[in-house]
Amino acid sequence: MKSLMTVMMTSISEVMETMFFLPVEFGEESKAINDRMKEYKPDMACQLKFSGDVSGKITLLIPESLLGEMAENFMGTPKEELTSEHISGTLMEILNMVCGNALGKAESKVPFELAIPEMIDESKIPGSLLFNIIQTPDSVMALNIGMD
Amino acid sequence: MSYSILIVDDSLPMRSVIKRTLKTAGYGSAQFHEAGNGKEALAIMKNEWIDIVITDYNMPVMNGMELIKAIKGDELLKDIPIVVISTESNDVKIKEFVDLGAAGYITKPFTPETIRDLLINILGEVDYSEELDDSDDDFDF
DSSP states (O other): OOOHHHHHHHHHHHHHHHHHOOOOEEEEEEOTTTTTTGGGOSEEEEEEEEESSSOEEEEEEEEHHHHHHHHHHHHTOOGGGOOHHHHHHHHHHHHHHHHHHHHHHSOOSSOOEEOOOEEEOGGGSOTTOOEEEEEOSSOEEEEEEEEO | OOOEEEEEOSOHHHHHHHHHHHIIIIITTSEEEEESSHHHHHHHHHHSOOSEEEEOSSOSSSOHHHHHHHHHTOTTTTTSOEEEEESOOOHHHHHHHHHHTOSEEEESSOOHHHHHHHHHHHHOOOOGGGOOOOTTOOOOO
16 A cells, blocks of 8 residues: 555645645644644644544644635635635535545555544644644645554 | 536535536536435435436435435436546445446546536537526626
């Protein structure tokens, strides 16, 4: 099976460019909450559990300001008309698309099953958890893959 | 010809994106119906004429696969074409959908061209003269 983080990076680029017209670059692994993303708070966080050859959960953090712009581009709806359901729904859909796309590329012997993405309280994520930083032109996102 | 299209997805943003993509792809004059899961979709199908169903797979209450089984098992609904739009890109899963009777499968992320080509293949060529939808446009004269 290919490295999950490698296929995840390819999928993030694909989803961001195809659906959000947003180029991304991948930075170093960092303590997202305490370090790089601090200036972009408040972050919104979403988690998706998966099972297959390996099982675990993927957590994605995106600053609310960036997510608002992404939802606007994604839905073609002016920012002032977007509701919190649109914003959180966009984050859940991003994670769903990225994970589905990546796990399909992972050459697993057993097809992966994805759960329904769930919004989580960002403040409850342990500060010690390492996240991969994804750089956009004006902001950052952060991704963690946790194995069971 | 104006089509009646049912979009089934638990994600409100994704339903909006699919609808916008279909309008861009030439189906601007279609009548759109929306459902958040398979159960809601079946309720709509009992009351409305639907030409094509576009459904997600991974949904709460009733997922896309259960929806296809229900439609194909219903004498009145079984001939309505169903397109699955899902993040699932695994060949085994796609084959399962096709074997159940799905008319087409699109993986997310998708482009408007992918949807347009598949729908033209299923429904026939779009008459662009009927597809001018200016309901979202504001013009100042």
